[in-house]
Amino acid sequence: MAKEIRTIGVMTSGGDAPGMNAAIRAVARACAYYNVKCIGFYRGYQGMIEGDYCEMNARSVRNIISQGGTILKSARSEEFRTKEGRKKAMDHLKKLGIDAMVLIGGDGTFRGGQIFSEEFDIPVIGVPGTIDNDISGTNYTIGYDTALNTVIDAIDKIRDTASSHDRLFFIEVMGRDAGFIALNSGVGAGAEEILIPEEDLGLDRLLESLKRSKRSGKSSSIVVVSEGDKIGKNVYELADYVTENLPDYDVRVTVLGHMQRGGSPSCFDRTLASRLCVKAVELLLDGEKNVMVGLIDNKVTATSFDEGLSSEHEINKELLRISDILST
């Protein structure tokens, strides 16, 4: 029989994402509702290793649902990648009487959690919190919707100035390995071209598309570029290339950078975080372990780490076709 769960630990790890606070709140409140003690660790796995924690109750998470960032802070921990580091973390969990953990983060966080759980036989549940939306086992990750809206807002503003001066803007958005942000914000903001890590559209096509735009009477253009676009040129190199080959264009570059991680979470992200984290606590109380929770076809669903981590969350390439048609 599974051990009774009396104390649950929670932490946020990897890159921060809007909605992580709503997730922490939901874990703390669900624990209070079910009469389970809740302990929050600061700075992800590093805080577990160092025993840096706080006791949480329903009131200690008041007014955080609307705040960006994470009150528990986030970090990447090299030490947790070692067995010695993980042993130190487990020693602190034992000392605090923690029976199970809710881990809010990305795929790296889940990988670490899976190893930790198997090594020390402690139940863990992963909650997908990352702006990248690159986790299979969920249609949406917490923070992605807010990041998209932040990007759209920024592109709209850049478009105002681009059209006033008849300029071509290359706008770099986050996504080293995944093009979700670029693809969806590109379609949503009406970009002329979208460059993503999953698909090499080629430089010739880019030039052709920009020439076609000019011919069709467009005087300004927006090209949205993922950090890790498959063409293999960064946004400044792309701008130089286009300037050399299409001297008629007045080219500018904007890198949106870390602003994409900040801001008050959207209603979608708050609701998603709330649904996933209540489920995470309930699964632990039901004796479930080593799964991630996610939203699939609008149902909160548990997927084993093995399955969630082994497959890629595929982008919807149909959006490239839509973008092509609409940028005519």
Ligand code: ATP
């Ligand atoms: P994001 O998607 O925002 O980058 P992430 O959770 O994928 O978030 P990572 O830096 O990859 O971010 O992972 C977070 C932490 O998880 C790492 O700093 C490390 O402590 C732990 N971790 C990742 N992979 C492993 C692993 N194979 N073994 C042990 N720990 C790991």
